[in-house]
Amino acid sequence: MTVPSPPPRPPAPGPTSPPGEKPARPDSITVVIQLAVVVVICRWVVVPSMYSDARTDMIKQATEMKDAVGIQDVERFSTVMTIAALVLGAVMFAALAAAAVLLVVRGFWWARFLLGWMAVVIGVDMVFAVSGYLFGDGASADPLPQWTMIPRILMGVAAVGVLPAVMHPDTKKYVEAVEAHRRGGRRTGQRSGR
Numbered sequence: 026m027t028v029p030s031p032p033p034r035p036p037a038p039g040p041t042s043p044p045g046e047k048p049a050r051p052d053s054i055t056v057v058i059q060l061a062v063v064v065v066i067c068r069w070v071v072v073p074s075m076y077s078d079a080r081t082d083m084i085k086q087a088t089e090m091k092d093a094v095g096i097q098d099v100e101r102f103s104t105v106m107t108i109a110a111l112v113l114g115a116v117m118f119a120a121l122a123a124a125a126v127l128l129v130v131r132g133f134w135w136a137r138f139l140l141g142w143m144a145v146v147i148g149v150d151m152v153f154a155v156s157g158y159l160f161g162d163g164a165s166a167d168p169l170p171q172w173t174m175i176p177r178i179l180m181g182v183a184a185v186g187v188l189p190a191v192m193h194p195d196t197k198k199y200v201e202a203v204e205a206h207r208r209g210g211r212r213t214g215q216r217s218g219r
């Protein structure tokens with residue numbers, strides 16, 4: 026005796042907008058935006074803990090090149106360059122994340138894959154950091170303080186949450202609809218190479 030399977034469910038009605046207007050934003054896009062903000066905030070929380078290790082490396086490099094470059098005060102130079110490098114890195118991380126999210130919201134289909142790739146990289150980094158602490162000597166080898174594992178784990182979990190949200194079918198439909206709207210109503214399936 027076979028058990029009958031239920032009939033297939035119709036697709037969930039997504040937010041619709043009148044023809045000619047920009048498509049309504051689905052919940053999956055809102056989740057992508059919110060989780061990307063969480064990732065950036067967690068990254069900013071971790072950045073100050075990198076100062077002492079980065080400054081030690083900068084002092085070593087400044088000492089080696091002080092005669093060639095003409096550095097008068099190695100300590101002050103190292104402090105300024107370390108702060109500048111950490112701030113620049115944090116701003117670049119935020120700008121890259123914001124640009125990827127903005128491109129997804131603006132309807133660039135390839136940005137979905139870029140954002141998904143970025144989320145996978147951050148998620149894999151979290152997995153390696155946690156497994157290093159649990160199964161290896163990560164606590165002694167990691168230059169960051171142990172308290173930074175909390176925002177690093179939160180950052181990784183948020184990034185792992187970005188991946189299914191950005192690859193969600195509603196996100197794909199939204200990106201295709203926004204692309205069609207941006208291009209003046211031309212169908213996105215007519216693109217070459219697809």
